Amino acid sequence: MTTRLEHVNIAVTDPKATATLLADLFDWHIRWEGAAMGDGYAVHVGTDSAYLALYRPGGKTLGTVARHSVEGGLNHIGVVVADLDAAERRVIDAGFVPHEHADYEPGRRFYFDGPDGVEYEVVSYA
Template sequence: MDMIRLEHANITVNNPEATAAWLCDVFGWKIRWQGAGMQTGRTVHVGGEDSYIALFTFDGPNAPPAARYRTQASLNHLAVFTDEDISEVEARVAKAGFEPINHGDYAPGRRFYFLDHDGIEWEVASHQA
């Protein structure tokens, strides 16, 4: 059987263009598509060749964020994996104005987290020792 893989995730943010800009700067991704949302608002797809994050916003104000990790069906965090030196990624995260937190070593590598402007938690992981 062929492996089933995650193609994309769709998340609501306040400003899809601004979020896409820092994702491109920090992770080296590219904007794959952008335009009107299916029923309302606007969307920007940002990622690599095989997967992406769809960044969506409504035409009006977004609802206030729920308590993460306590709300059923809420997004807890998104994780990315890097083959490059994780310290270089961390430096770009800090340069983008985010605070790297919760550093940890795990078998077989290292990881850290940060919260973006929308309160979304991101994990950056690597298999480097």
């Protein structure tokens, strides 16, 4: 059996704005957007084979939870890029602060806190 990860669905306050930012940072495209369950709204952004589903629930206020402290909670989203330095320049130009830089076998990485407190790990294996 061949298995691959297709998407991850996360709740955000502004799916359109977050999707536009991620498309710009990572050369992704918006695959779909529209009404979603519970009178919500969703935007799917990514590549032809995988994407993030960015979901805003209808009529609900989103709360925050500290990363790395909740069972089943989202710690970060990892994105692989060909050119880590170019990706970091885009992140900085978008107004975000890279942190936790590391060289490790087999690649290099950094993290940044994006919209809604979602942490992204950007890694290159080049």
